[in-house]
Amino acid sequence: MDIARNPATPDGNPEMADAAVEPKAPPEIRREDYTPFPWLLPAIRIDFELGLEKTRVVATLDVRRNPAGEPSPAIRLNGDGIELVSLKCDGTDCADRMMDGDDLVVTLEGDKHTLEIVTEIDPSANSQLMGLYASNGMLCTQCEAEGFRRITFFPDRPDVLSTYTVRMSGPKAQFPVLLCNGNRTDTGEDGDSHWAEWHDPWPKPSYLFALVAGDLVARSDSFTTMSGRKVELNVWVRDGDLERTEHAMESLKRSMKWDEEVFGREYDLDLFNIVAVSDFNMGAMENKGLNIFNTKYILADPETATDGDYDGIEGVIGHEYFHNWSGNRITCRDWFQLSLKEGFTVLRDQLFSADMGSAPVKRIEDVRVLRGVQFPEDSGPLAHPIRPDSYREISNFYTATVYNKGAEVIRMMRTMAGEEAFRKGTDLYFERHDGEAATCEDFVKSIEEGAGLDLTRFRRWYSQAGTPKVGVALDHNGDVARLRLTQTVPPTPGQPDKQPMPIPLKLALFDRASGAHRGEELVVFDKDSAEFTFGGFAEKPVLSINRTFSAPVSIERDVARDDLVFLAARDDDPFARYEAMQDLMTGYLVAAVSGDLGDNEREAARADIAQAMQSVIEDGALDDLMRGELMSMPSQAYLAEQMLVADPGRIHAEREALKGDLGARLAPQFHALYDRAEKIAFSLDAEAKGARKVKTLVLAYAAASDPQKAAELAAHQYDRADNMTDRQGALMVLAGLDSPERTHKLLDFYNRYQGNALVIDKWFSLQAASLHPQVVDHVKALREHPDFTLRNPNRVRALYMAFAANPAAFHAADGEGYRMVADLILELDPINAQTAARFVPPLGRWRRIEAGRSALMHQALERIAAAPKLSRDTFEQVTRSLG
Ligand code: BES
Numbered sequence: 001m002d003i004a005r006n007p008a009t010p011d012g013n014p015e016m017a018d019a020a021v022e023p024k025a026p027p028e029i030r031r032e033d034y035t036p037f038p039w040l041l042p043a044i045r046i047d048f049e050l051g052l053e054k055t056r057v058v059a060t061l062d063v064r065r066n067p068a069g070e071p072s073p074a075i076r077l078n079g080d081g082i083e084l085v086s087l088k089c090d091g092t093d094c095a096d097r098m099m100d101g102d103d104l105v106v107t108l109e110g111d112k113h114t115l116e117i118v119t120e121i122d123p124s125a126n127s128q129l130m131g132l133y134a135s136n137g138m139l140c141t142q143c144e145a146e147g148f149r150r151i152t153f154f155p156d157r158p159d160v161l162s163t164y165t166v167r168m169s170g171p172k173a174q175f176p177v178l179l180c181n182g183n184r185t186d187t188g189e190d191g192d193s194h195w196a197e198w199h200d201p202w203p204k205p206s207y208l209f210a211l212v213a214g215d216l217v218a219r220s221d222s223f224t225t226m227s228g229r230k231v232e233l234n235v236w237v238r239d240g241d242l243e244r245t246e247h248a249m250e251s252l253k254r255s256m257k258w259d260e261e262v263f264g265r266e267y268d269l270d271l272f273n274i275v276a277v278s279d280f281n282m283g284a285m286e287n288k289g290l291n292i293f294n295t296k297y298i299l300a301d302p303e304t305a306t307d308g309d310y311d312g313i314e315g316v317i318g319h320e321y322f323h324n325w326s327g328n329r330i331t332c333r334d335w336f337q338l339s340l341k342e343g344f345t346v347l348r349d350q351l352f353s354a355d356m357g358s359a360p361v362k363r364i365e366d367v368r369v370l371r372g373v374q375f376p377e378d379s380g381p382l383a384h385p386i387r388p389d390s391y392r393e394i395s396n397f398y399t400a401t402v403y404n405k406g407a408e409v410i411r412m413m414r415t416m417a418g419e420e421a422f423r424k425g426t427d428l429y430f431e432r433h434d435g436e437a438a439t440c441e442d443f444v445k446s447i448e449e450g451a452g453l454d455l456t457r458f459r460r461w462y463s464q465a466g467t468p469k470v471g472v473a474l475d476h477n478g479d480v481a482r483l484r485l486t487q488t489v490p491p492t493p494g495q496p497d498k499q500p501m502p503i504p505l506k507l508a509l510f511d512r513a514s515g516a517h518r519g520e521e522l523v524v525f526d527k528d529s530a531e532f533t534f535g536g537f538a539e540k541p542v543l544s545i546n547r548t549f550s551a552p553v554s555i556e557r558d559v560a561r562d563d564l565v566f567l568a569a570r571d572d573d574p575f576a577r578y579e580a581m582q583d584l585m586t587g588y589l590v591a592a593v594s595g596d597l598g599d600n601e602r603e604a605a606r607a608d609i610a611q612a613m614q615s616v617i618e619d620g621a622l623d624d625l626m627r628g629e630l631m632s633m634p635s636q637a638y639l640a641e642q643m644l645v646a647d648p649g650r651i652h653a654e655r656e657a658l659k660g661d662l663g664a665r666l667a668p669q670f671h672a673l674y675d676r677a678e679k680i681a682f683s684l685d686a687e688a689k690g691a692r693k694v695k696t697l698v699l700a701y702a703a704a705s706d707p708q709k710a711a712e713l714a715a716h717q718y719d720r721a722d723n724m725t726d727r728q729g730a731l732m733v734l735a736g737l738d739s740p741e742r743t744h745k746l747l748d749f750y751n752r753y754q755g756n757a758l759v760i761d762k763w764f765s766l767q768a769a770s771l772h773p774q775v776v777d778h779v780k781a782l783r784e785h786p787d788f789t790l791r792n793p794n795r796v797r798a799l800y801m802a803f804a805a806n807p808a809a810f811h812a813a814d815g816e817g818y819r820m821v822a823d824l825i826l827e828l829d830p831i832n833a834q835t836a837a838r839f840v841p842p843l844g845r846w847r848r849i850e851a852g853r854s855a856l857m858h859q860a861l862e863r864i865a866a867a868p869k870l871s872r873d874t875f876e877q878v879t880r881s882l883g
């Protein structure tokens with residue numbers, strides 16, 4: 001029977017049953033509508049007959065009525081684009097069923113049944129890279145958030161936990177390695193074919209299911225846990241990539257040790273597998289016992305990976321490993337609780353990376369991401385709370401807000417509690433909710449009770465969107481300094497009015513003459529305004545506030561440039577020192593862009609900035625990694641965020657002019673710094689990494705002041721490079737210059753690394769991100785390059801994410817950049833909707849851009865919205881962006 005044409009649907013709408021007729025607006029899912037699933041599925045067994053073009057899946061589900069659910073006459077099994085081959089209920093063919101859209105609804109009368117569901121899928125035709133798909137001749141899966149329903153019919157929601165037993169079979173020659181979650185319990189051969197059986201003893205939701213079959217080789221190692229259990233570790237890659245897996249393996253072992261020491265969390269299986277795949281929508285995925293990674297976050301050696309790549313690998317390996325507790329042992333009740341696992345795990349990976357390297361530099365990098373990506377999200381049409389209230393497509397909510405702001409919110413609890421009390425809170429959380437599908441509220445309660453905090457008002461951070469603005473004023477009278485704080489949380493879509501939230505601010509008051517302060521204080525203020533007084537100051541102190549970025553807020557204050565110069569040179573909190581440098585440059589650039597600076601003011605501000613920069617360059621007490629942070633200019637995105645309506649052209653021009661001015665004023669200092677750094681031989685230690693960082697920064701300043709000299713220096717650095725950081729840094733600078741060296745070195749780079757996909761991605765990115773005036777034309781040409789393909793997300797992102805993040809190019813005044821991104825979205829949407837939808841937010845900034853460009857951005861969005869058939873992903877992002 002052809003059930004896809006069954007006209008009967010529960011709401012009596014015959015059209016809904018036909019998968020070909022897509023409703024124009026996909027339904028909105030609301031957090032308040034949550035109800036427990038009426039059935040339990042304690043055990044499931046799946047049999048896979050693997051083939052690249054045809055995989056047959058037989059799923060056997062033990063189904064029982066859920067005593068905690070509403071009694072239901074039927075069970076709804078989600079599907080997505082799959083066809084049912086057969087269905088048996090308790091051993092006999094089952095006709096009492098119907099299709100409701102893509103879902104299979106089976107009538108069930110008693111309390112306990114066994115369902116056997118057979119489906120067939122074509123992994124090679126799966127370009128969405130969700131569910132089971134083929135990549136480079138191997139088979140792999142991606143099930144989060146709703147990919148399991150592309151494999152078999154199942155209640156594909158995170159609160160349905162089952163133990164999985166999986167048998168997989170396939171041709172030995174094609175798939176010599178067969179991997180799944182848990183432990184391998186049996187294997188066998190059958191002519192040219194072989195099979196393996198796997199069992200995962202830990203109940204898990206379907207989104208954590210994973211399977212891999214292919215011709216892979218492993219770097220193997222082991223880790224002995226704190227209770228003395230030996231765990232076998234494997235990092236699986238394609239033959240030839242093995243030499244580039246050492247850093248990944250070392251990062252894994254460090255992660256396992258760190259989670260034991262810092263959070264008391266021990267690994268819980270005898271085997272941990274990681275597989276690297278080159279076609280992957282995201283960075284990596286925490287499937288139980290079988291993490292699947294984008295090759296970008298596994299493969300590294302000094303010749304092909306930058307220092308940033310090394311750090312990224314360590315962070316992502318840590319992140320996915322840490323999910324074993326914050327995500328897998330305790331999972332999410334529903335997808336509105338995503339920040340429960342992602343926000344917390346981001347915090348955990350941030351703390352891990354801070355402990356493995358330079359903590360202040362890591363903090364600065366994390367804040368830069370937050371302000372460069374999350375703040376704009378929070379002030380635009382896609383703003384949402386870290387625990388959203390509704391969605392149409394959950395893939396659109398894996399956002400900087402849920403992840404990075406989510407991490408900041410938990411970090412604030414840690415700051416208020418102190419490290420020790422916070423650990424008591426997380427211990428309680430892990431103990432109380434182990435084995436459950438929990439909520440953000442469960443987490444907050446555990447921290448509240450375990451750490452002994454009152455988080456009543458603090459919970460507002462979970463429900464309110466928008467970046468709070470904190471007004472800061474310090475005055476001085478007699479010997480008393482008085483600090484006045486105000487807060488406002490701006491309106492966001494669907495949330496016009498906001499309540500004040502508890503904001504923990506670390507601060508210090510410096511004595512101007514001695515340069516010292518009396519100790520850092522933490523103030524928490526949770527009202528619209530508050531006042532704090534500090535006695536014993538004969539003179540007005542210098543205020544250092546939001547030290548370590550203790551709260552994810554935007555500070556607004558009138559501060560004397562002298563104070564910023566003082567803090568940039570003297571603050572003992574490295575983050576606050578960085579902040580002073582940023583404020584100094586931001587204050588000047590915002591004023592310069594708005595056009596209200598006279599020549600004298602301009603000169604005075606530039607001289608102050610140069611003086612502060614010089615003290616940074618010459619401060620012998622700084623390490624170069626930190627020096628590099630202090631030397632970095634605020635990003636164009638951050639600057640735009642400081643203005644109600646931004647003119648990207650003017651911001652770009654003023655920012656480049658300041659860069660050139662500093663490059664010229666401080667040329668001798670920059671060159672001395674370069675000469676010193678150049679003498680440091682390659683290694684992966686902090687000193688050598690720092691040296692590489694400042695070298696490329698010097699080249700960037702030189703490029704803005706003396707392009708000819710910069711081209712020479714960069715070409716020299718390129719030729720001498722014995723590592724990818726130096727080579728890529730030099731090429732990045734060259735790519736922005738109109739010099740014959742540009743063409744030579746770009747060609748050399750391509751020829752040198754042809755065939756290494758991750759390095760060729762860099763080659764695409766460098767050109768799309770460059771400061772060259774013809775980037776738009778370059779990107780158009782690269783779009784037609786034989787190595788470009790829409791089928792590989794890494795390649796698409798390499799070219800187009802770099803382009804969309806390049807303000808001078810993306811915001812070309814004639815709107816060509818917007819048209820190109822809209823064209824990409826329309827072309828990519830049918831191939832890979834998740835990736836396509838991720839290009840919509842840059843266009844969604846239209847309300848905050850000057851009128852001419854704003855209209856062109858809006859036009860681009862409307863053109864996408866008018867397309868005859870859009871994915872749920874892109875539809876939702878475009879309609880929200882049009883607002
Ligand atoms: N669980 C996610 C991966 C994921 C996200 C799968 C969305 C499907 C849809 C994973 O733990 C994750 O968050 N990965 C990040 C990297 C991490 C270091 C923030 C990613 O893939 O970008």
Ligand code: ZN
Pocket residue numbers: 319323341342345
């Ligand atoms: Zn994650």
